[in-house]
Amino acid sequence: MQFRFSDSLKNVRPSEIRELLKYASAKDFISFGGGMPNPLTFPMNDIKQIMDDVLAQYGALALQYGNTGGLNELRTEIKTLVYDTEKIKTSEQNIIVTSGSQQGLYELAKVLVNPGDTVITEEPTYVGAISAFDANKTEMHSIPIDNDGMKTDLAEAEIKKLTAEGRKPKFIYTIPTFQNPTGITMSLERRKHLIEISAQYEIPLVEDNPYGELRYSGSRLPMLSALDKDASVIYLGTFSKVMCPGLRMGYTIGPEDFINKFNLLKQALDLSSSTFSQYVAWQYLKRGIIKQQIPKSIELYRKKRDAMLKALDEHFPDTATWSRPDGGMFLWATVDSKINTTDMLKDAVQEGVAYVSGNAFSPSRIQGSSMRLNFTFSEEDQIYRGIEKLGNLIHKKVGPLQSS
């Protein structure tokens, strides 16, 4: 039978990253593609011990259906965690456990946006947010970023314009710390400006913070949620980068009426997130293992970041520029405008190395000569070899005269 499909997905782009995952585990293939944590950081022994204990002590509950909002004990631990790490004050009823923070992105768009409504994002921004917003027929207005993060003066101008047109944005989406894909951290001044804009125009802020704990240099800046005095921020957190991604555990924090809507939608989406994963995450926090784990990840990833920066200095042409992130998992390189990084990806994969092309992260598709490079997954020698291969490809494409 010929199926007829709804037009609900007509704007949604297939994910390059999902495609690249195929190669990620192939032998000798060097992947700077996916945003994958290094498996060396997975606390394997602790997780084994926790799983054994959870089955022994809570088996009948941990393998059963659970509350849609999430395990109460886990929400209490999350409350403590975000206060300890980011000085965010919240309560259990403001927290909902999600199946990865990706689910949070989809849900908040569905709860806040009618088809055709506008939202503000960064340019470039997280590819999964673009998918989630496109799947809800959101009209994204993306604001360029520089080394201090989103250009909030441009954001304000865009909001003014849209508001005057009767199309006031439904929310402002930002990844202020170690942004995906650029690795850039928003300055304190811009953070404060964003809070002001939010209050003045009455537009909720969505603060996505998957990488905040992974800082390798520089000093911590206050999160929007900690600066917020008006319950105007929705905060997205995840266990994927500080425990492991395979249990699909994230959480969303927001005003109670928002969380209640979210809960209602989640009943339709998946009833609840994995009860078992929630018990594991709960014990992971309660036993304090997260506090031992994060410094280990930082030590490992700092070296990898430094290795990639060194390799770029050596192998990328002078015409290329790239970010120098203080944390997170990615840096962002922009090469000669003659090069289309989407086209070049085929050659790169042929050479056994992958990145994600700039336009995957671009709501306006204006990042055709950029690429996102993940530095957490590969070994240091792979990082050197992979960047050298990419450098050679770029040199070849730009031609010998332009190369350094």
Added chain:
Amino acid sequence: MQFRFSDSLKNVRPSEIRELLKYASAKDFISFGGGMPNPLTFPMNDIKQIMDDVLAQYGALALQYGNTGGLNELRTEIKTLVYDTEKIKTSEQNIIVTSGSQQGLYELAKVLVNPGDTVITEEPTYVGAISAFDANKTEMHSIPIDNDGMKTDLAEAEIKKLTAEGRKPKFIYTIPTFQNPTGITMSLERRKHLIEISAQYEIPLVEDNPYGELRYSGSRLPMLSALDKDASVIYLGTFSKVMCPGLRMGYTIGPEDFINKFNLLKQALDLSSSTFSQYVAWQYLKRGIIKQQIPKSIELYRKKRDAMLKALDEHFPDTATWSRPDGGMFLWATVDSKINTTDMLKDAVQEGVAYVSGNAFSPSRIQGSSMRLNFTFSEEDQIYRGIEKLGNLIHKKVGPLQSS
């Protein structure tokens, strides 16, 4: 800040079952509410062994991000499972792993239905399907069922009428075997008729089969997916009733172009289902533990079903009627039309016993004097006491003259 919400959830009803879960674990409370398997059926030792082995042998992969479509090895085992149990012939690329079969319901509605489009369901039908379809602004046309399942002649008449109005249904949703909430099984004749209707009007069938393996009496009937010759059936399966619900593992089988759309949406929804849960489900199938587990569940649940039928005979008034299911987890009782089961629920909870009221399952809200009774979760003595309490409540409400 005052949040403004989209109107995407305006039709979605809060779930009574989710509410009742609060009481389910309270001491001495008797819950016939949720569709919860009995924890005695969870293969605790096998799951512990499998988890230990998965972490030891596949830890770095099982705790990492995975493919959106699902672990290939698991899809191969699912292919074998549905052939062995239901004689359904399919291939890996026709299978997508889901976060419970609830996610399949939401996704298929989103992929097939534009807001306002019509679909056909049973009356009554699964409450989670109502949520998923309402969250996608589907217009449900619900077709009464009798002891042979959905009245397919009425379904055909409704389809004819809607098609003539230019509002041909986008799919027909059915739970043909041990239906939720009634426990009724659709006859072979009706199954064949449904296949004919689907072919004649070119409308996909959605076959939800969470309970098929839990048969306590009678003989197996062919699934629509096994009768289908035109790739017109979408099949929903789950591990929740044959392993455990807490790992949130389900799967959807359908034509490849449908599965590809589904995959694209799932990238936006949650990237992928828990990789770890998938490894556990894979090993659960591969080691054949499911084959040892199902007969144990059947033995336990048959006794509970029989206990509930006996208790109903003893304690419910003559004016009440109820289904006598050959399998599954529920039976459906209809009491005197003077009684509104939604109102009576408050009194029942006061007495320490819960069911789910009929209208929770009714797209047309015409089941005001019915209730769904789950018989798998409670102990046999609880079943007797709980039904006695409900019987007493009903007697009190109907008055002494009408009681038996």
